[in-house]
Amino acid sequence: MAPFIETRGLYHVFRLEDGRQIAAVRAVDLTIGRGEFVALIGPNGSGKSTLARHFNALLLPTSGSVWVDGLSTADPANLWRIRRRVGMVFQNPENQIVASTVEEDVAFGPENRALPPAEIRQRVDDALALVGLRDQRTTPPQMLSGGQKQLLAVAGALAARPDCIVFDEPTSMLDPRGRHQVMDTIRRLNSEAGLTVVLITQAMEEATAARRILAMDRGRIVLQGDPRAVFAQEERLADLGLELPPMADIARRLRQHGVPVSPGILSLTELTRALEAELRAGVTPC
């Protein structure tokens, strides 16, 4: 996979009003491949959002460097090219809505870039189709459900035709239905449209959708690997104050009770299958 985002020796230091300094991101060396799906997990204040804001030059390195598609974020001449390649979707969809109908909201970005009307139309239609909001295109955004509002924010980001979208806890304010809608869309954008996805989340079952998980603690990336490998490090995660996805957590507790289910189980189907095998082993005459 060709590298898409690269950071080398990245530090981000915030200066507080009283003169104290806080290094929110420390010595991060990271490569995210084009088309990859990466989940970023870690406690509140561990630097996830700060790191992610470097991916589209919303923040610039205090030291070290960040390249997006080969463009250094430190060069002001690259700013708009980088922003066009990497979109952002934040936690609260309410703060991201600017227009009075769904399609006008999606058109806001392309219109600001003064694209030809036919091109704007095409981009808006494509973006709404990708998130499944075509039927709502003339609806006022305030009539949408929370999940749909967040999908609208995703469509707004897609209208810029980015290569990558950074989702910063996109589901944490949504109800279960909204969560499913948004997660299904993110998965589809990655697998079908080839979008590079960076997903920041506190919900471990959402992180299992990624190809690779990065765990942060106090500004550093302290753990990484595919979901099974990361969630097999139960003690390390507990030290970091992170939890296991629900089924992995129950599986861990079952092992403590002497039930031999293997580590690395992440889903309800996997755990049910493992337990059925146990149950059969228990009752089949031998």
Place this chain on the structure above:
Amino acid sequence: MESLSHIFAAGTPLRREALRDVNFRVETGERVGIAGHTGSGKSTLVQLLAGLLKPTAGQVLLDGVPAHGHNTTARDRRRRMGMGFQYPEDQIFEGTVFREVAFGPRNAGLKGKELQARVTWALGMVGLDADTVMERVPYTLSGGETRRVALASTIALQPEVLILDEPTAGLDPRGRDELLTQIGDWHTRTDLTLIVVSHDLTVLARTVDRVIVLRGGRVSASGPVRHVLSGTATLRESGLDPLPSVLLLEQVRAGGASVRIDRFLPEEAAAEIARALEAGTRSHVTRRESA
């Protein structure tokens, strides 16, 4: 609360009935959860409870007094209630974390050491170290830390009735567990009345004794938490995700093991399944021996 209904924008084309005929009672010291998806009427209900909205029909009584009243008794009742709103970061307005959390208690007459102690206590309840964050400017905090500060300012008032609307949204797992444990301990020590509003059933499973599920402005289920959270069909119809442990227990039962569905905390579910497997093996051994 009696036959509560609430209609928004009555008499206009935007007329929307948010609640219809909702009745329930919360006793002093009770812990009640209100669940429902967006648009179910949860937030309207919370605003009615806090006296921020006046019901279209029916009434909300706080210790016998209508909640939205303008007289001093009603005001006094409302003062005994603490509200943690859904977007708590929107309520932050002071320049430092200390001043933010101290705002309420200071208005209530606390000062000096007492005020300091109350702020430290409230920050501790939400898992923040007072010495580290007290002088920080709220906008320099991370999203999750900001949430905690906002919650601390509600808790700092030490209300008799604490209403929390999605208290754990945006908190990391440790922060969520700590907050829920702290509130649980506070409830045990005092006769705090706790109302937790959430669409996350794992939060309710850990905090309340009784749950009311709203669907389209009506009550779709109500009763002891173990009973309501085991009713996966009703919960799904109400737009809620049943607890993962309950789904697993259902599967295990369907696979032929005899398990109780309402052992819904992860530690209970694991113990229940381990017990059932053990019993299955034993009965198998007994059968073999008798054969």
